Amino acid sequence: MEFDIKELLDGYVEEEIELRPRRSPRPERIEALVRAQLEGAGAPVSRPRPARRLLRALPVAALLACLLSVTAYAVSSLLSERVYTRSDTQGDVVLNLGTPESAEFQAAAEWERRLMELMESGENDGGSSDFPEGSREALYAQNGAFTQAARDALDEILDRYGLTMAARLARFQEPEELYALTGTAPFLPPLGALGRDPSSSEPQILRPAGTLYEGGSLEYACTALLSGDRTVPYELTLAANGSFIRGAGIFTRGDDFEEWTYTVPGGPELLLDLGESRAFVSARLEHGAVFLFVRCGTAPHDEDTDSGRVAAYSGFALLDRELLEELASSFDYAALDALCVFKCDPRVP
Amino acid sequence: MDDRQILSGLRVGDSGALSAAIERYTPYVSAVIANQLRRRGCREDLEELTANVFVALWEKRGSLRTERLRGWLGAVARNQARSFLRKNRLLTVSPEDVLLVSSDVAQKLLEKEEARRLLREAVEAMEPPDREIFLRFYYYEQSIPEIARDMKLKREAVKSRLRRGRDKLRARLEAGGFPYGV
Numbered sequence: 001m002e003f004d005i006k007e008l009l010d011g012y013v014e015e016e017i018e019l020r021p022r023r024s025p026r027p028e029r030i031e032a033l034v035r036a037q038l039e040g041a042g043a044p045v046s047r048p049r050p051a052r053r054l055l056r057a058l059p060v061a062a063l064l065a066c067l068l069s070v071t072a073y074a075v076s077s078l079l080s081e082r083v084y085t086r087s088d089t090q091g092d093v094v095l096n097l098g099t100p101e102s103a104e105f106q107a108a109a110e111w112e113r114r115l116m117e118l119m120e121s122g123e124n125d126g127g128s129s130d131f132p133e134g135s136r137e138a139l140y141a142q143n144g145a146f147t148q149a150a151r152d153a154l155d156e157i158l159d160r161y162g163l164t165m166a167a168r169l170a171r172f173q174e175p176e177e178l179y180a181l182t183g184t185a186p187f188l189p190p191l192g193a194l195g196r197d198p199s200s201s202e203p204q205i206l207r208p209a210g211t212l213y214e215g216g217s218l219e220y221a222c223t224a225l226l227s228g229d230r231t232v233p234y235e236l237t238l239a240a241n242g243s244f245i246r247g248a249g250i251f252t253r254g255d256d257f258e259e260w261t262y263t264v265p266g267g268p269e270l271l272l273d274l275g276e277s278r279a280f281v282s283a284r285l286e287h288g289a290v291f292l293f294v295r296c297g298t299a300p301h302d303e304d305t306d307s308g309r310v311a312a313y314s315g316f317a318l319l320d321r322e323l324l325e326e327l328a329s330s331f332d333y334a335a336l337d338a339l340c341v342f343k344c345d346p347r348v349p
Numbered sequence: 350m351d352d353r354q355i356l357s358g359l360r361v362g363d364s365g366a367l368s369a370a371i372e373r374y375t376p377y378v379s380a381v382i383a384n385q386l387r388r389r390g391c392r393e394d395l396e397e398l399t400a401n402v403f404v405a406l407w408e409k410r411g412s413l414r415t416e417r418l419r420g421w422l423g424a425v426a427r428n429q430a431r432s433f434l435r436k437n438r439l440l441t442v443s444p445e446d447v448l449l450v451s452s453d454v455a456q457k458l459l460e461k462e463e464a465r466r467l468l469r470e471a472v473e474a475m476e477p478p479d480r481e482i483f484l485r486f487y488y489y490e491q492s493i494p495e496i497a498r499d500m501k502l503k504r505e506a507v508k509s510r511l512r513r514g515r516d517k518l519r520a521r522l523e524a525g526g527f528p529y530g531v
Contacts, residue, residue, distance in 0.1 A: 008468045009488050010428060013420035017481055019384070019489060020499055024376040025396045031371045033400035038407060209350070209365055221365060248364075 026131065028141045036119055079257055079273045079280060096237045097247035098289040099282065103161040104239045108247050114153050115144050123149040139165050143246055158244055166213035166243040173208050178220070181212055182342055187335030189327065192223035192231035193314070215243040216288070216342030223316075226326050230317035233295040234327065240288040240340035250293050253277050262325050267333040274298060274324050277308070281328045288340030294319065294327065352418040359410040370418065371403050377419065378402050378426045384490045385430035389437075398433055402426045427488070471518045482507055483514040 081100035083092045098104030118124040124147050131137040143165060145151045158165065172178050175188050191208065208222030218238040223231050237247060255275030263269045273280040276299035281292040296316050302308035317323060350358070350369040358366025379399045386395060402425050406413075415421045472480055481500065485491045493511070497504045 005468070005487050006431075006490070008465050009472075009484075010431070011424055011465070012469060012472070012488060013415075013417060013424055014484055014488055015417055015420040015423075017484060017489065018499075019377060019380040024379045025392075025399060027372040027375040029396060030375050030379075030400050030403060031368060033396060034367070034371065034403045034407070037400060037404050221363075 026141060028144075029146055032119075032124075032144050032146075036116070078271055079252075079259060082282075092252045093249040094252060094280070095247060095249055096235075096291045096293060097245070098239045098291075099284045102239075102241075102284075102289060103163055104241070104244065104289070107157050107161040107163050107244060111143070111154060111157050111246075114157065115150070118147075118150050118153060123147060134167070139167050142168060143244070163242060163244040164215070166215045166217050166240070166245050169212045169214055172210050172212065175208070175222070178210060178212065178218075182216075182339060184335055184339065185332075187332035187339075188220075188222075188236070189224035189226065189330035192225035192233075213240075213243065213245055216240040216339045217243045217245050218339065219245075219248075224327055224330060226317070226323060226330065230323065231315060232317050232319070232323070232327055233311075235293040235295070236331075237291045237293075238288055238336055238339060239291070240342075250278070250280075255297065258321070260321075262328060264329050264333065267329075270328050272321075272324055272328060274319060274321060277302070279319055279324050281324070283333065285333060285337040285340060287337050290331075290333070290336055292328070292331075294324070353416065356413060356416065356418055359406065359413065362410065367403065367407050370406060370422075374419065374422050375399060378422050381423050381426040381489065382430045385427060385434065387490075389434060394433065398429050399426070401429050405429075468518070475514055475517060479510050479514040479517070482510045483518075486511055 079094060080092075082094035082105075095105060095109055097108045115124065124145065131141055140146070140151045140154065143154060145154045154165075170181055172181060175186065175191055178188075179186055208220065210218065210220030210222070212218055216238070217240045218236065221233075221235040223233045225231055235248075239245065239247070252275065255277055257273040257275045257280075259271065259273045261269055262272050268283045268285060270281055270283045275297045277297045279294040279297055281290075281294070283290050296311050297319050300318065301312035301316070350366065350373075355366045355370050355373070359370070379395060382398045382402075383395055386398075402422055405425055406422065413421070472483060475483060478500075482496055485496045485499070486493070491499070493504055493507050496502070497507045500507070502510075
């Protein structure tokens with residue numbers, strides 16, 4: 001009887017040996033493939049999911065009308081304009097960039113649909129994936145374009161909408177790092193407690209993490225400490241006018257949203273949407289648009305879901321109108337607007 | 350993000366944690382797969398199999414019980430590559446990879462998990478350099494010249510230590526009731 005030593009090592013966990021990669025694919029390339037697979041399966045990955053082939057043939061207005069006619073996934077009126085596509089299991093997907101009529105939103109939605117076509121036809125395969133950091137090719141790769149055909153397609157969309165790709169300037173964790181990078185006074189609410197993993201004895205699970213882009217666009221996931229020591233987890237996306245970043249799609253999970261407008265004294269008019277498991281705040285600024293995705297809602301945390309379990313164990317607050325308005329009021333929108341015209345400080349690496 | 354933060358993020362469905370894992374471990378995962386494929390797959394196969402590992406990570410995030418992300422990814426990557434080779438009838442077994450046992454212990458060996466356990470114990474009992482050479486050869490499927498290059502050893506030294514590792518493995522398995530030979 002024979003046994004293969006290599007087969008007997010299946011499942012062996014090796015952790016110490018350093019392997020020297022020969023020619024590794026670029027992580028961005030792998031991430032694009034992973035997301036394509038997961039989104040194709042309807043998995044809840046926070047990236048825009050392109051419309052299906054049949055739906056792509058429909059004009060955008062007809063597509064939106066079609067989506068809105070599905071009452072099980074219906075969202076409130078103005079939020080519905082952000083609906084980008086639909087998931088069979090997670091509800092509508094809203095895009096977190098700009099405002100629905102803006103070039104930033106339209107271009108991002110169009111690019112994601114075009115990108116899926118390119119991937120399906122193989123036109124985004126086969127190009128080099130090994131680009132020097134800071135090169136033009138690396139910038140295209142950051143947005144998912146790996147071949148000349150894909151780069152040309154992205155260029156065509158960006159030219160049509162008058163947008164410029166924004167390079168990633170820096171990643172950061174604590175708000176203070178961001179303020180130091182941009183040379184600004186604090187403009188975010190105080191950082192709240194970090195989440196706790198119910199299956200771990202370690203106290204921290206959710207750490208703040210953000211990316212600053214050339215031109216002032218910004219992505220930041222963290223928590224806000226509000227009155228009564230209540231903690232609310234949120235993701236902020238600031239899209240500067242004229243800049244292109246890919247953004248993310250957010251599942252509405254079939255929530256019913258209560259929607260209203262609210263004006264911060266001396267600030268812009270905000271659109272607030274409050275659902276059972278999530279909430280959104282959005283506003284058009286003079287030099288860009290801000291979008292907040294709040295990772296909790298009005299319903300008790302559903303401990304049958306990963307995020308609900310963490311929310312419950314972490315003590316994240318349940319939202320009501322008052323608390324959502326308090327969160328929305330805790331940002332300095334003038335400072336966020338000023339960041340949208342941020343010029344790269346040469347000290348920024 | 351360190352591994353603990355990545356794993357915690359994955360468990361709560363944070364796609365940023367998946368991105369961090371991809372960014373950090375793509376070189377390692379693709380190296381594990383490339384070593385298995387050698388010339389039996391094209392670049393697209395390498396990319397697809399590498400992506401599959403991270404898809405598996407995301408899909409199993411709710412049930413991940415490991416705190417050792419690198420080891421988990423490496424094991425999955427190796428299995429993905431070997432499954433790919435098996436499926437495409439490209440998996441070959443050389444004589445020196447084979448453990449032969451007599452029929453009187455065959456019944457015991459049918460419990461493959463027992464053989465795996467003994468083999469792992471034998472590996473763990475090796476001296477560090479011998480263990481590394483053994484694992485580079487049998488687990489990561491590096492060639493002897495590659496092992497010599499990466500460990501800054503002469504090829505003959507790699508061969509002799511590999512032979513010594515096999516001898517120790519043989520002794521261990523025989524002690525556990527598994528005669529070993531080729």
